Amino acid sequence: QPDLVERLISVDISPVSTTPVSEFSAYVSAMKSVKIPDGLSRSAARQLADDQLRPVVQLPQLRQFLLTNLVETEGRYIWRVNLEAISNHLADIMGFPVFHKPYPGPALFLGGSNSPYISSKDYPEIQRLFPRADVQYIEGAGHIVHQDKFEEFIAAVLNFLPPP
Numbered sequence: 337q338p339d340l341v342e343r344l345i346s347v348d349i350s351p352v353s354t355t356p357v358s359e360f361s362a363y364v365s366a367m368k369s370v371k372i373p374d375g376l377s378r379s380a381a382r383q384l385a386d387d388q389l390r391p392v393v394q395l396p397q398l399r400q401f402l403l404t405n406l407v408e409t410e411g412r413y414i415w416r417v418n419l420e421a422i423s424n425h426l427a428d429i430m431g432f433p434v435f436h437k438p439y440p441g442p443a444l445f446l447g448g449s450n451s452p453y454i455s456s457k458d459y460p461e462i463q464r465l466f467p468r469a470d471v472q473y474i475e476g477a478g479h480i481v482h483q484d485k486f487e488e489f490i491a492a493v494l495n496f497l498p499p500p
Contacts, residue, residue: 344443344466345493348451348479350458351465353431360430364423366392367402372413381413382406401480435465443469444496448477448484470496 370388372381382403393399405416422429443466447454454462454471462469472492477484 338437338439338441341439341441343441343496343498344439345496346443346445347489348447348453348481350445350454350462351432351435352458352461361423361426362392363389363398363402364419364426367405367415368419368423370406370415374411376413378408381408385413395478397478397480397483401483438465438467441468442496444492445469445471446481446489446492446496447471447473448479448481449473449475450477451479451481453479 366389370385372384376384385403385406386399389399389402393402406413407416445454445462445466454473459471462471474481474485474488474492477488482489
């Protein structure tokens with residue numbers, strides 16, 4: 337129902353399957369294997385989880401982003417997100433449904449220059465589905481664009497939105 341959407345912003349993702357470029361399966365497995373003893377302080381638990389994730393999730397800012405999902409419940413640390421469901425449905429999550437009718441409104445595909453998730457090989461599909469799309473990259477940002485380059489991200493979003 338494109339008439340319900342005035343304009344669209346896609347942050348570091350293309351309308352194509354991203355499974356071939358994603359290490360997300362390894363990240364989910366690493367998160368599932370984190371072991372934290374009961375009764376640790378929040379800071380100690382986060383540090384221990386960070387140490388356990390480091391061999392697989394090498395980017396510190398990505399580890400910190402994942403660690404925002406580590407929560408304490410009744411003295412135990414668990415992941416807020418359902419890792420089993422994510423793991424079992426990763427192909428669906430990383431895929432993109434087939435659409436034939438393009439979205440006619442303005443669209444911004446905003447990617448990180450250090451991320452593989454919006455590639456020049458995706459441009460034809462972006463243009464087919466979003467004929468009024470503008471593709472922009474924020475220099476020095478990875479996949480978590482809003483965390484890596486917050487001010488540049490906000491500026492790009494505000495420049496795309498109509499004035500109040």
